[in-house]
Amino acid sequence: MNQVRIIEVKQSVFADNDRRAAQLRRELKEKGIFLLNLMSAPGSGKTTTLTRTVELLKDEIKIGVMEADIDSDVDARAMAAAGVKSIQLYTGGMCHLDADMTRQGLDELIDGDVELAILENVGNLVCPAEFDTGAVKNAAILSVPEGDDKPLKYPLMFQVCDVVLINKIDVTPYFDFDLERCTEYIRMRNPDAKVIPICAKTGEGVEEWAGWLRQQVREWVTFS
Amino acid sequence: MHELGIVFHIIRSVEQVAADNGLEKISAVVLELGEVSGVVPDYLTDCWKWAAAKEELVSGSELKIETLPAVTHCGGCGRDYPTVAHGRICPHCQSGNTWLLTGNEVSIKEIAAY
Numbered sequence: 001m002n003q004v005r006i007i008e009v010k011q012s013v014f015a016d017n018d019r020r021a022a023q024l025r026r027e028l029k030e031k032g033i034f035l036l037n038l039m040s041a042p043g044s045g046k047t048t049t050l051t052r053t054v055e056l057l058k059d060e061i062k063i064g065v066m067e068a069d070i071d072s073d074v075d076a077r078a079m080a081a082a083g084v085k086s087i088q089l090y091t092g093g094m095c096h097l098d099a100d101m102t103r104q105g106l107d108e109l110i111d112g113d114v115e116l117a118i119l120e121n122v123g124n125l126v127c128p129a130e131f132d133t134g135a136v137k138n139a140a141i142l143s144v145p146e147g148d149d150k151p152l153k154y155p156l157m158f159q160v161c162d163v164v165l166i167n168k169i170d171v172t173p174y175f176d177f178d179l180e181r182c183t184e185y186i187r188m189r190n191p192d193a194k195v196i197p198i199c200a201k202t203g204e205g206v207e208e209w210a211g212w213l214r215q216q217v218r219e220w221v222t223f224s
Numbered sequence: 225m226h227e228l229g230i231v232f233h234i235i236r237s238v239e240q241v242a243a244d245n246g247l248e249k250i251s252a253v254v255l256e257l258g259e260v261s262g263v264v265p266d267y268l269t270d271c272w273k274w275a276a277a278k279e280e281l282v283s284g285s286e287l288k289i290e291t292l293p294a295v296t297h298c299g300g301c302g303r304d305y306p307t308v309a310h311g312r313i314c315p316h317c318q319s320g321n322t323w324l325l326t327g328n329e330v331s332i333k334e335i336a337a338y
Contacts, residue, residue: 007245009332013233013255016240094229126262127226156262188320 017131021099024106024134033110034217035102035117037135039157041150042123044143045167047075049200049209050120051082056210057116058084061217064114066105068097068122075120085109096127099134116217125154136220143167144175148182155189163194165209170199227267230330231275235282237332242281247337252286254336258329259294259308294327 040046065086067075079086089105121128140161142150151158164186183195198205272287294307300319307327314322
């Protein structure tokens with residue numbers, strides 16, 4: 001019987017992905033491409049919010065969208081109908097995207113001329129937060145029907161976000177959702193997160209969100 | 225099902241360590257898993273059996289999981305307490321100004337090779 005060798009590793013399982021994500025961010029900086037990672041639970045309005053956002057920004061910024069789903073291309077079709085270049089990424093049953101999968105999508109997407117690449121991550125409040133995609137900024141959508149306690153139940157998602165969009169605020173009167181309490185819960189986990197209440201369906205608040213995004217893209221692209 | 229994604233990342237890290245150390249066959253991987261890492265050990269070992277079987281380097285190898293206790297520190301009274309039993313509110317002074325010291329680890333401790 002051969003001798004068994006023990007190799008001490010002492011390395012986080014996420015370390016390898018974190019390195020690849022940092023490398024991807026450096027390359028995006030050099031190329032002057034801004035990557036936004038948009039995350040939320042299923043049904044919170046990612047695609048509708050994106051459609052609205054694209055309407056406001058597409059004349060001044062060249063936008064490309066990557067739709068990540070376990071299956072189907074309905075989201076990519078919706079984005080194509082909104083007039084932006086979009087590709088569908090299939091995760092093959094996986095609940096999140098990592099840096100390498102994001103890179104593969106980007107290689108295809110930025111074949112055209114793209115300044116703002118938006119990754120619509122798999123609908124899920126748990127796993128996508130654990131894997132750095134290489135995005136410049138992370139955004140999360142929390143919709144009113146989901147409840148104002150979600151920042152307490154899924155703390156990591158709200159810790160890794162630069163901005164949180166509170167969507168479907170038009171239906172607030174019908175739910176026990178307290179916007180102030182929700183904002184306070186978000187701040188407990190992440191004092192720096194920007195919170196923007198919106199209604200993607202009516203367009204309320206979407207200007208402010210688009211303004212924030214426009215500013216982020218300009219800063220990233222100008223100083224690259 | 226993030227356990228499957230985590231397993232793929234473990235395999236990739238092990239491949240790197242094997243390449244760096246000239247290892248050809250792995251017999252076991254020891255993983256340190258924090259109590260509040262959000263990773264389910266049973267799912268992880270099931271995913272490991274399925275995914276490892278497809279890679280010559282790690283096929284048939286065992287994934288051993290060592291659980292690390294979760295400990296929270298209280299900024300209010302300065303004491304530490306077990307996270308799983310008490311959550312985010314300090315059992316000594318009821319302060320909510322607390323933060324996790326250990327318990328969210330998902331790391332490869334060591335690997336054994338023939």
